[in-house]
Amino acid sequence: MEKKKKLDSKEGQRLLQQMILIRRFEEKSAEEYTKSKIRGFLHLYTGEEAVAVGVIQALTEEDNILCTYREHGHALARGVDPNAIMAEMYGKQEGCSKGRGGSMHLFDASKNFFGGNAIVSGHLPLSVGMALAAKKQKKNNVTCCFFGEGAAAEGEFHESMNLAALWQVPVLFVCENNLYAMGTAIKLTHSMQQLEKKGAAYGIEAAAVDGMDLLEVMEAVEKALKTIKEKGQPYFLVCNTYRFRAHSMFDAELYREKSEVEEWKKKDPIPKFQEFLLKEKLITAKKITEIEKAVDAQIQESIEFAENGTWEDAENLTRFVYSETESI
Amino acid sequence: MSDMIKITYREAIKQSIRDVMQKDERVFLMGEDVGNYGGAFAVSKGLLKEFGAERIMDVPLSESGFTGAGIGAALAGMKPIVEVMTVNFSLLAMDQIFNNAATLLHMSGGQLNVPVVIRMGCGIGRQLAAQHSHSWEPFFAHVPGLIVLSVGTHEDARGMLISAMESPDPVIIFEYTFMLNMEKEIPADSGAVEIKKAKVLREGKDISLITYGAGVYKCLEAAEALGQEGIDAEVIDLRVLRPMDEETFLNSVKKTNRALIVEEAWRSVSISSEVISRIMEKAFFDLDGPVERLCGVEVPIPYPKHLEDASVPQVSDILDKVKKMLKP
Numbered sequence: 001m002e003k004k005k006k007l008d009s010k011e012g013q014r015l016l017q018q019m020i021l022i023r024r025f026e027e028k029s030a031e032e033y034t035k036s037k038i039r040g041f042l043h044l045y046t047g048e049e050a051v052a053v054g055v056i057q058a059l060t061e062e063d064n065i066l067c068t069y070r071e072h073g074h075a076l077a078r079g080v081d082p083n084a085i086m087a088e089m090y091g092k093q094e095g096c097s098k099g100r101g102g103s104m105h106l107f108d109a110s111k112n113f114f115g116g117n118a119i120v121s122g123h124l125p126l127s128v129g130m131a132l133a134a135k136k137q138k139k140n141n142v143t144c145c146f147f148g149e150g151a152a153a154e155g156e157f158h159e160s161m162n163l164a165a166l167w168q169v170p171v172l173f174v175c176e177n178n179l180y181a182m183g184t185a186i187k188l189t190h191s192m193q194q195l196e197k198k199g200a201a202y203g204i205e206a207a208a209v210d211g212m213d214l215l216e217v218m219e220a221v222e223k224a225l226k227t228i229k230e231k232g233q234p235y236f237l238v239c240n241t242y243r244f245r246a247h248s249m250f251d252a253e254l255y256r257e258k259s260e261v262e263e264w265k266k267k268d269p270i271p272k273f274q275e276f277l278l279k280e281k282l283i284t285a286k287k288i289t290e291i292e293k294a295v296d297a298q299i300q301e302s303i304e305f306a307e308n309g310t311w312e313d314a315e316n317l318t319r320f321v322y323s324e325t326e327s328i
Numbered sequence: 329m330s331d332m333i334k335i336t337y338r339e340a341i342k343q344s345i346r347d348v349m350q351k352d353e354r355v356f357l358m359g360e361d362v363g364n365y366g367g368a369f370a371v372s373k374g375l376l377k378e379f380g381a382e383r384i385m386d387v388p389l390s391e392s393g394f395t396g397a398g399i400g401a402a403l404a405g406m407k408p409i410v411e412v413m414t415v416n417f418s419l420l421a422m423d424q425i426f427n428n429a430a431t432l433l434h435m436s437g438g439q440l441n442v443p444v445v446i447r448m449g450c451g452i453g454r455q456l457a458a459q460h461s462h463s464w465e466p467f468f469a470h471v472p473g474l475i476v477l478s479v480g481t482h483e484d485a486r487g488m489l490i491s492a493m494e495s496p497d498p499v500i501i502f503e504y505t506f507m508l509n510m511e512k513e514i515p516a517d518s519g520a521v522e523i524k525k526a527k528v529l530r531e532g533k534d535i536s537l538i539t540y541g542a543g544v545y546k547c548l549e550a551a552e553a554l555g556q557e558g559i560d561a562e563v564i565d566l567r568v569l570r571p572m573d574e575e576t577f578l579n580s581v582k583k584t585n586r587a588l589i590v591e592e593a594w595r596s597v598s599i600s601s602e603v604i605s606r607i608m609e610k611a612f613f614d615l616d617g618p619v620e621r622l623c624g625v626e627v628p629i630p631y632p633k634h635l636e637d638a639s640v641p642q643v644s645d646i647l648d649k650v651k652k653m654l655k656p
Contacts, residue, residue, distance in 0.1 A: 064404070098437025107436035114403065115435065119427045125393045126428060129400020129408075136356070136382065136406060156423075159393025166388065320434040321472045322571070323441055323496035 007215075012282040013291065015057060015214060019049040019270050021295045022073040025082065026245075028299050029072065029089060029103075033249050037306075038089045040102050045073035047244035050269035051176050052077045054217025055144065055237075058225055062112065062141040066127045068148060069104035069118040070243075080108045082298055083305035092309025099312055100320060121147060121154035124173070128160050131169035131234070142228055144172040150181025152198065153189050164234035165202040171234040172224055176211065178243045183255040199236040211239030212267040215276065242267070331516040338508040340485035340518075341371050345409065347519070348493045349379055352407060355493065358385040358394055359411025368413045369449060369508055395421035395446065399429050399498070402444035407493060415450035415464050415502065429498040430473030441496045445489065451542050452592055452640055453506030458628035461636070463593040465541065468500050469569035469602075475499045476570040477523060480544030482512040484567065487521035495523075504542045523568060526576035532562035535650055536580040538603055539590040540566040543641065547590055550646035559654060569599055574606045581607055585616040588649055592640040595623035622649055
């Protein structure tokens, strides 16, 4: 595999660090949720780390990213400050959306990170529009839009695929197929479960990849971006993956067998990538321990940051309904 | 005082579109049939030839998709004018307008502006029956984050869009298809208009007729007729349905001590409901009698002309109602 050859020790370690950060950040978030520090809906990305990390590492700073409400991992992979993410989930005004959004609405315009969108498929048209703007402005950036397989059943998915192909705009559609739309299995929601085949209906090049394998994702996304840049066309990448935890913290997981979850855990992307790095001598066991320690310290710092954050004065309640600038 | 010119409502809107297209390269018009067809109501006729297909974009029948794309393009630095052919089809785009355009500034803690303008034809009067005759201004006026304008006069047809294009926040503009062919005189140098305030179109001392949209010319006509009978009616065009300018109509009611609200939308939970509530809250003790209203009858709009006419207030209804209120 080409990517394996190219991956150097420093980059390999950085990617492993990101996946471990996401995994542990989510575990900590769940813990904080049970302590009622985080409220509302909390959707954890555990198990799907290779997708966000694999895709986002290939993007440039100018590329736009839009995500679903299961987006902590993407924000972390994008380099949004973990402290600001945790503070956002606490609802503190030091959060990346000033506490107004919470877990489902992480935004960081300085990183071209556009949410945190919680209406399934509602952000797909936005991504097409952002790519259309880039084309009109003759910019060279790509807009990358993550969504689940549940979104692919929505009308907006089909409208967006059609528009993107019709207008020939640089969008990378990344479907994170984790097999369940909340609690409803893909076999109950899609007549055609090989989702990548839906690309052909719009003349969009598409591929499916093992989303539990970071290297596979990296290779697939590299090809996707090359196609987008060379042909100026959208691309549809399906990453087949699995969430190890419940849909949200309210979910009793009545719809799937524990044994199924255990089977998928054997495909855990983190140990898999770790073993690869060890085997290729791109990392040492000692270094892994150091990374884990550093991640734990970073997460602890984010908790302290969030704890020490401040509540916005209720007098400011109606801020950000309309802009504070007169014109644009 | 500048010269007056005769202009149709359609031509006034078209000139406003030309003005903003010429002024700002970031502006483009997207909508169903806006290009090759010349606009479903011929509003954009000739603009494709003048500005080219990049800036006058025909779109597929995907209201949610293209409205969302307009919002996305606005997020990415463009200034799109999205034409939803008529309000009747806007429900298909409601998710984009309510859940994205109206919320992104807030959810992102003030980071993201959505400078999109969404125009749509609306209203009754062409015998188009139940699915093509809607007056849904109240739906949109319900939503914080949107600016909702109603084009009740030719001067506003000429100027509202120009001003709306300067807004950093999403603007919905309601145009009245029934008025497209109507010809009126406006100053030759008409252009940008103020879009924060209601407007007193006719001063009077006996009663305030408060209206918007298709009710404006009806109220002005009624006021002239009432003048012949010695009743001096003040006519207020609300113009901005959100955020509503209450100062103008409260001042009027404090002067005339009587108010009649006229609108074509269905009576329950309407613009008039809101106007009356505010009069009760803030001008109750200035009233000499109960505030009354004439609204759309609560029925899906029927096809036959006589029943359609009976579904909304007519000039004769306004005359009768005012006389009853003043000379019981």
